[in-house]
Amino acid sequence: MTNFFRAMSIAVAAGTLAWAGCSDDAGDAPPSGTDSGVDSGGGVDSGGGVDTGSPADAPGPTAVEASAETKAVWAKMSGYAAWPRFSENAKPALSKGHMNMYVLAHYNDVVGKALIDKTKPLPDGSIIAKDNFAKETDTTPMVVTVMAKQGGKWYWFEATPDGKVIVDRTMEPGKPIEGNDPKMCTACHSSKADSNDWVFTHDFSKDMAMAVDPSPATKALWPKISGYTSWPKFPEELVRRQTDQHMNMWVLAYHNEVVTKAMTDKTLPPPDGALIVKENYAAETDAKPMALTIMSKQAGKWYWLEATPDGMTIIDRMMQKGMPIEGDNPTMCTGCHSAKATTNDWLFIHDFTK
Numbered sequence: 043m044t045n046f047f048r049a050m051s052i053a054v055a056a057g058t059l060a061w062a063g064c065s066d067d068a069g070d071a072p073p074s075g076t077d078s079g080v081d082s083g084g085g086v087d088s089g090g091g092v093d094t095g096s097p098a099d100a101p102g103p104t105a106v107e108a109s110a111e112t113k114a115v116w117a118k119m120s121g122y123a124a125w126p127r128f129s130e131n132a133k134p135a136l137s138k139g140h141m142n143m144y145v146l147a148h149y150n151d152v153v154g155k156a157l158i159d160k161t162k163p164l165p166d167g168s169i170i171a172k173d174n175f176a177k178e179t180d181t182t183p184m185v186v187t188v189m190a191k192q193g194g195k196w197y198w199f200e201a202t203p204d205g206k207v208i209v210d211r212t213m214e215p216g217k218p219i220e221g222n223d224p225k226m227c228t229a230c231h232s233s234k235a236d237s238n239d240w241v242f243t244h245d246f247s248k249d250m251a252m253a254v255d256p257s258p259a260t261k262a263l264w265p266k267i268s269g270y271t272s273w274p275k276f277p278e279e280l281v282r283r284q285t286d287q288h289m290n291m292w293v294l295a296y297h298n299e300v301v302t303k304a305m306t307d308k309t310l311p312p313p314d315g316a317l318i319v320k321e322n323y324a325a326e327t328d329a330k331p332m333a334l335t336i337m338s339k340q341a342g343k344w345y346w347l348e349a350t351p352d353g354m355t356i357i358d359r360m361m362q363k364g365m366p367i368e369g370d371n372p373t374m375c376t377g378c379h380s381a382k383a384t385t386n387d388w389l390f391i392h393d394f395t396k
C-alpha cells in the first residue's frame with residue numbers, strides 16, 4: 043500500500059513541478075531533467091522503484107476540477123490552516139504513510155467536540171484536513187488530504203492547495219481521488235475502520251490533552267508578555283484575591299504601559315498594543331499559577347488566550363469543546379466579558395472612563 047501511495051504522490055510531485063519551481067526553494071525541487079513536466083519521480087524518493095504511476099507512464103492531467111460534492115466540503119474548509127491540530131501531531135511530522143511528506147492534520151469544531159466527548163464513530167459534519175508538505179519548513183502544502191463525515195460515512199479527497207482534485211494513477215488509474223471509497227485512501231485507512239472510525243492520529247476512546255501547542259498567532263504573542271510580573275497592577279486589584287468568576291481561582295492581573303497610558307488619558311477603548319495578563323492560582327499561596335488568562339489588543343480587537351504558564355494553550359472542555367482557548371472570539375472568554383463590551387471595552391477591573 044505504501045508503494046502505491048508513494049507512486050501516486052510521486053506523480054503529484056512531478057505534476058506540481060512547475061509550481062515548485064516557481065517557489066524560492068526551487069533548488070530542492072525534484073530534478074525533472076526534462077521541460078515537458080514528465081519526470082521519472084526518482085528525485086522525490088530514489089528508493090521507490092515503483093514509478094509506474096508517473097506521468098510518463100500514464101499521460102493525462104494530474105489534477106482535475108473538483109466535483110460539486112468536493113467543492114461543498116472545500117467551502118466548509120475555508121481558513122482550515124488556522125484550525126487546531128491534534129496534540130499527537132502538533133508540528134509537521136514526517137509521515138511514512140503519506141509518502142514521506144511532512145504532515146499536519148487540522149480538525150474542525152465538530153471533531154473537537156468528539157475529542158472531548160470521546161464520540162466514536164465521529165458525527166456528521168466532522169472534517170479533518172491534513173496538509174502534506176514536501177519539506178518540513180514549507181508553508182504551502184503539496185497536497186491536502188481530507189476526510190469529511192457526511193451521511194454517516196467518510197468522504198475522502200486529495201486536492202492541490204487551490205482545490206483541484208488529484209487523479210489516481212495506480213490503484214484506480216485515471217479516477218479523481220474523491221468520494222466515499224477512493225481506494226487510494228480507504229485501502230490503507232481501513233486498517234483503522236473498526237477500531238477507530240478509519241482515523242490514525244488520535245485514538246477517540248482516549249482522553250484528549252488538556253493543552254496543546256499554541257497557534258502561530260499565540261506564539262507571536264508570548265515574547266510580548268515576557269517579564270509581565272514586573273508590570274504594574276490595577277489599583278483596584280493590588281493583591282491576589284479570590285474571584286467567584288474565574289472558577290473561584292485566586293487572581294491577579296498585570297498590564298503593560300499602553301494600558302497605563304490609556305488609564306491616565308481615559309482612553310476608551312484602549313489602543314492596539316494594550317496587554318493584560320491575569321494569573322489564576324488554585325490557592326492563595328501557590329507559587330505557580332494554574333493558568334494565565336490574557337487579553338491583547340491587536341488590529342482593533344481583543345485577542346484572548348488561556349494558557350499554562352509554560353506556554354501551552356488550554357483546551358476548552360465546556361463550551362467550544364476540544365478547541366484551544368485562543369483567538370478573537372473564544373466563547374469561554376467572550377461569553378462572560380461581553381457584559382462589558384459596549385460600556386468598558388470588554389474589561390471588568392478598571393473603569394476606563396474614571
Ligand code: HEC
Nearest residue numbers: 047137139147172187188189199200226227230241242243
Ligand atoms: C499508506 C497508508 C495511507 C494511505 C494510502 C493514506 N493514508 Fe491517510 N493516514 C495514514 C496514516 C498512517 C496517518 C496518520 C498520520 C501519518 O502518519 O501520516 C494518516 C492520516 C490521515 C489523516 C488525518 C486523520 C487520521 O486518520 O489520522 C487524513 C485526513 C488522511 N490521512 C487522509 C487520507 C486521504 C484523503 C488519503 C487518500 C488520498 C489517504 N489518507 C491515504 C495512512 C495512509
Ligand code: HEC
Nearest residue numbers: 285287295318320335336337347348374375378389390391
Ligand atoms: C464567568 C465570567 C468570566 C469568564 C468566563 C472569563 N472572565 Fe475574565 N474576568 C471576569 C471578571 C468578573 C473579571 C474581573 C474580576 C476578576 O479579576 O476576576 C475578569 C478579568 C479578566 C482580566 C483582567 C482584565 C479585566 O479587567 O477584564 C483578563 C485579562 C481576563 N479576565 C481574561 C479572560 C480570558 C482570557 C478568559 C477566557 C479564558 C476569561 N477572562 C473568562 C469574568 C470572566
